[in-house]
Amino acid sequence: MIKVENITKKFGEKVVLDDVTVTFERGKTNLIIGQSGSGKTVLMKICTGLFDPDNGNVSFDNRPFSNTKEKRRIDIRKEMGVLFQGGALFDSMNVEENVMFPLNMFTDMSYEEKLERVNFCLNRVNLSGINKLATSELSGGMMKRVAIARAISNSPKYLFCDEPNSGLDPMTAELIDDLIKEITEEYNITTVINTHDINSVIKIGQTINFIYKGKLWWRGDNKSVMKADNRELNDFLFSTELTKRIKLV
């Protein structure tokens, strides 16, 4: 479980996050949704330690993370898997080396054991047999899936996904959503997903946190989100022609 308590973050005079308190539950896909510029990426960067908050704290299973020394954070970092928006695969390495990287850095496994784990993870994301491909040879969807394989290779307790299906076609986006949900439930991971994809909200939003103007504006799940009477949330969810028609139906 990840607890975010009273987080405030400013850039200059601009308040990006204003006293946000939220809990991300274990074994569930916890979504952070909101318009571009609402502060959701900043919140995720604070959770992963890429930004420090001005006020408040983030703790992982009651272990403080924000505003603590880097040496103390490292143990928690080793339990994290992060899927970046662009994949952030290391372009100097091939697929196998990318997925094997966390194992090389943090385990004493033999090469055969590591290879077995890499093949397992690649198989898990339906990409068996592409071990030796360079990252430049991968499509957008494959990159995301390899990044997921890398994120889960070291059996993380916490998985962070920053807009996992942005820039993907609807079928691949659906595949990625399914994969993240399955992995979350299968390994009982605390998964936090940053998205503004409505399909993801409806399909995998086991808990949904709507951020509006830097504040936690609404909290619920994919069942209650369609019936919510929050005006800002409805403006966000039903802003396109397609979603407006769905709402009418």
Place this chain on the structure above:
Amino acid sequence: MLKKLGDYVILMSQVFCKPDKSLIFRKRLLHEFYNLGFTSIGIVLILSVFVGAVATILVAYNTDNPLLPEKLIGFSARQMIVLEFSPTMISLILAGKLGSQIASELGTMRVTQQIDALKVMGVNPANYLIMPKIISCLFFIPVLIVFSIVIGILGGWLACVLTGVITPTNYVVGLRSWFEPFSLTFAMIKTVVFAFLITSISSYIGYEVKGGSVEVGKASTKAVVVSSIAIIIFDLILTQMLLT
């Protein structure tokens, strides 16, 4: 300016700490030996031959006096190559090649979030990425400069043979005259300092990139400019400190 200097010092303090895994560090060090050092041999050798030849012809042209012994040309060419041309000029060339290479590599990693990925995994990205570059250059650039000195002197000899400015025998006699071993020590001290400046400054500039591809390009150029200026300034300081 002071803030940037402080950021540079903080980055270096993150760079010089115990690597997370020594086996990985050794692999990366070997990779950087090849990537930064070995691939620079060609350009260093080609430049050194011509610089040595030009230095010899220039000295010969400026000492065209029957009262001055011909061996003075070999002596002067050697001193120019050992004391200044090889360590400083080749370092400036390497600042162009390695500086832009390092800054653009790290800058691209920064803007594509590869450095963030390392950090959130619990890896010290500064140590993992930058230390092998600095260590490999601290060892390999002096080797390149020794090659450069040898090839530069050979270039001077070739100039004698091909243009006949002086006889090759007098050139060789000049090379062997009034030799001070400290000249080589001085050249190596300068080289090590320049190697550190090139790699650390370029790494800092690349590591701190914010933005996109345009900023990576700008960082690459800035790395070359700042490294070159630092080399020239430290050249003056070291020459003043060590030779006077």
